Amino acid sequence: MTISELQITTELKTVIDPNTHKDLVSTRSVKNIRIEGNRISLDVYLGYPANSQLGLIRKMVVDKLAALPGVAEVEVNVSSRIVSHSVQRGVKLIPGVKNIIAVASGKGGVGKSTTAVNLALALAAEGAHVGMLDADIYGPSLPTMIGVSHKPDSRDGKSLEPVEAHGLQVMSIGFLIDPDTPMVWRGPMATQALEQLLTDTRWRELDYLVVDMPPGTGDIQLTLAQRVPVTGAVIVTTPQDIALIDARKGFKMFEKVGIPILGVVENMSIHICTRCGHEEHIFGTGGAERMATDFGSEFLGALPLDIRIREDADGGKPSVVASPDSRIAEIYRQIARRVAVRIAEQAQDHSAAFPKIVIQNT
Numbered sequence: 001m002t003i004s005e006l007q008i009t010t011e012l013k014t015v016i017d018p019n020t021h022k023d024l025v026s027t028r029s030v031k032n033i034r035i036e037g038n039r040i041s042l043d044v045y046l047g048y049p050a051n052s053q054l055g056l057i058r059k060m061v062v063d064k065l066a067a068l069p070g071v072a073e074v075e076v077n078v079s080s081r082i083v084s085h086s087v088q089r090g091v092k093l094i095p096g097v098k099n100i101i102a103v104a105s106g107k108g109g110v111g112k113s114t115t116a117v118n119l120a121l122a123l124a125a126e127g128a129h130v131g132m133l134d135a136d137i138y139g140p141s142l143p144t145m146i147g148v149s150h151k152p153d154s155r156d157g158k159s160l161e162p163v164e165a166h167g168l169q170v171m172s173i174g175f176l177i178d179p180d181t182p183m184v185w186r187g188p189m190a191t192q193a194l195e196q197l198l199t200d201t202r203w204r205e206l207d208y209l210v211v212d213m214p215p216g217t218g219d220i221q222l223t224l225a226q227r228v229p230v231t232g233a234v235i236v237t238t239p240q241d242i243a244l245i246d247a248r249k250g251f252k253m254f255e256k257v258g259i260p261i262l263g264v265v266e267n268m269s270i271h272i273c274t275r276c277g278h279e280e281h282i283f284g285t286g287g288a289e290r291m292a293t294d295f296g297s298e299f300l301g302a303l304p305l306d307i308r309i310r311e312d313a314d315g316g317k318p319s320v321v322a323s324p325d326s327r328i329a330e331i332y333r334q335i336a337r338r339v340a341v342r343i344a345e346q347a348q349d350h351s352a353a354f355p356k357i358v359i360q361n362t
Helices: 005-012 054-066 112-125 142-146 187-199 219-227 241-256 287-294 307-314 327-344
Strands: 030-036 039-046 073-080 097-104 130-134 163-165 168-172 206-212 232-237 261-266 299-302
Touching (some): 005 030, 039 054, 054 073, 097 112, 112 142, 112 232, 112 327, 142 168, 168 187, 232 241, 232 327, 241 261, 261 327
Parallel strands (some): 130 168, 130 206, 261 299
């Protein structure tokens, strides 16, 4: 019995990617279908990092096609291809960085920085090349959370080499100042320092640069939103009304400057007693999910109020690397995959494909 490409694509329309929730044909993930007698081979390209999912998706495709009459062998290669996606109009991409993810909160104390670093580590664990920039000039916490305190190198005396930690390329003002020195700078000085940290760091072929933004909607946030090529933003909040009020302001700020909201993460969602197992919603319940619905965004996931998350970050080894097989690490990886999927669904940036035209007098 002759096998046709139409049969193959028809079957693959029923294979639903568990991360995109769409079939592999409609997302144009299937490439290079080859039929040689009773043997089928093809490639599946995912637009997001998914090391933990490659085997599962491959099995789904093989099982589906192996059931076709006359098929004796199925060979499927599944891999990720991460490209640059569109940013705010009129803002150029940063050399060496494909996509920038801003992690923001309207209010301090909601666990934004801890979420940001674990998100970056989760993207890296799924196979992406990831960097992280600590944009909190007044209160840098990244050096503590990754357990690094030494100053970055400079090969030419002008630019900085990113610090390597847990597989990430990282940069923070905290590497350049004494930990006990307060940053008594006015807004313009702080924003200039941030821009220099971002543009003067020699990022090396990053798929994603996660930017841990300071809380609020002040000068630094506006500078990032208007002059830095941000692919999308993630809002971190707790379920309580006081945090949600400020988180909504962050939502509206990004909307005004044309930066897509990739979704909302609810931190400290539930507390489970380590002694008796009693579950309690200390800060309320469902607040972040309702806010995401109100703004037409996605609820990316909820994290528990767990002492291990705090202990891991304070110890310089965040949960994704400290306990990679834990339920907490799996939640971070699920959130990271959804963030990457949301980015992959956006329009691509093709500016690098156009040649630069130089006019010279001859």
